[in-house]
Amino acid sequence: MARQPNGRKSTDSRFLKKILTDTEIDQTGCSADPEAVLWSFWAAKEAVYKVLLKKNGHTAFIPNRWSVRYRDFQDLCEGDFALRSGCREGEVGIPGSGNVYIRLFTYPSYVHCIASDKSESLNRIVARVDRLPRQENSLRTDPSLFVRSKLLRCLARHFHLAARDMNIVREPQKDGLGPPLLYIAGVRSAIDLSISHDGCYVAYAYLDRSCRIFHKAMLDRAVAQIPFSLT
Incomplete structure (x- = not known):
């Protein structure tokens, strides 16, 4: 997920060259809404990076070499219309690694992207975006704790489990x-889970395997995970 900032990063040529391909820079500059196009590219690349980390364990983040192709970007005018309509699909080409598939949701104040290494899995990802509660008495809500709480409640409802029996853990690895x-x-x-937060927004998602009731046998059965992510 990427929160659209107040500044105009779409006019910062040094920033654009760090994160976009030459074609994407041209598409951003030609768009009627360059800020929305810029952050749609950035959100897609962040989501894809998380997919690659899950799949490969370690991946160099080189966004200006990753090519985002939204299907409606064949025509820039049509692409601008799709930005306003709210949802697009496409893929991100990774040199030497093939494609990762994406679905982008665009809103006035943020863009939200989910990604998977299998295109058919996009329809089975359950994703949500929430705002952090308003601050009261100068107490700031921890976005990391808040997004975990929201995701656990969502999972509890979906799988008919008690949220208190579930826990979300990020285990230490070599690079974090x-x-x-x-x-x-x-x-x-x-x-498979994914969580993200930026500014006053949090996003969370999980892969729905169409199991309405969670059975203990699912814990014991070796189920191949389909890497996906969001941002």
């Missing part, structure tokens, strides 16, 4: 914390 993992009754589950 790993992706979020869901533990149920102390046992690591195969449910």
